[in-house]
Amino acid sequence: MRFAVVSFPGSNCDDDCVRVATEVLGETAWKVRHDERDLRRPDVVLLPGGFSYGDYLRCGAIASLSPVMEAVAAFARAGGPVLGICNGFQVLTESHLLPGALLRNAGLKFICEDAHVRVDGRPTPFTAGVQGVLRLPIAHNEGRYHADADTLARLEGEGRVVFRYCGPDGTVSDAFNPNGASANIAGICNEGGNVVGMMPHPERNAEPLLGNGQGRALFDAALRLVGGAR
């Protein structure tokens, strides 16, 4: 399977994504620069974490206007699987490929810790066949998912909330909401289900050496779905 990993100035998880695709999964991956317009025929596009353009203006706002995002939007419109992780999620909301916005954490602190998330909602290329609770690292300052009441109701009604912060046993409550996100939302998908954005970092826990390896499940799901069709 072929992974394109987008690199913006200030991305810092692009190498981690390439490593998971190549070293952990044994697949093919390459980086695509922010100023390129050709993704080079990938099966999956990954938008990595980091601080694109120094988080100037709003996180992801400047990156959303870079040339490569036109190619990513076209890929997404054609049904291609896109996963935005952390800053990648922020870029997807600023690009209007996903609804809502990510605001400053309620506690005003940069949070760098492990969080539990429950896989919820409809199946997506990255969550099909993935069930239960995953422990994944979070590392963000602007992770508080926000959308208006109508958008939230639509997301819930259409099963588009695909990750929710929870306790180790899957309990969803304020006590397990690290950043004040609406409805404990850690990740959502678009109407077609092919574009997924999430604040936690599956690529930082995709092998046991870096935790428990549970993040690998998302990449395996994509392999089963996209890889199986090839």
Added chain:
Amino acid sequence: MKGRVTVRLKPDVLDVEGKAVSGALARLGFDDAHGVRVGKVFEVELGDVDPAVARERLEAMARKLLANPVMETFSVEVE
């Protein structure tokens, strides 16, 4: 022609930065400062254009980039 775009968080969006500033003001003795909201101001040089055109340009800039309508509102002034 000089323009100014002021971007504010919508009233229903929790402004944690504003809350922190309120708290800090209170510690300085300004405990009458409630409900501080933090926004952004963009000053833009537009050259020699008609004020109505300048206003239109600034509004377009705000809609397309300077403000995110999901969480923010904006106002425009020209001078």
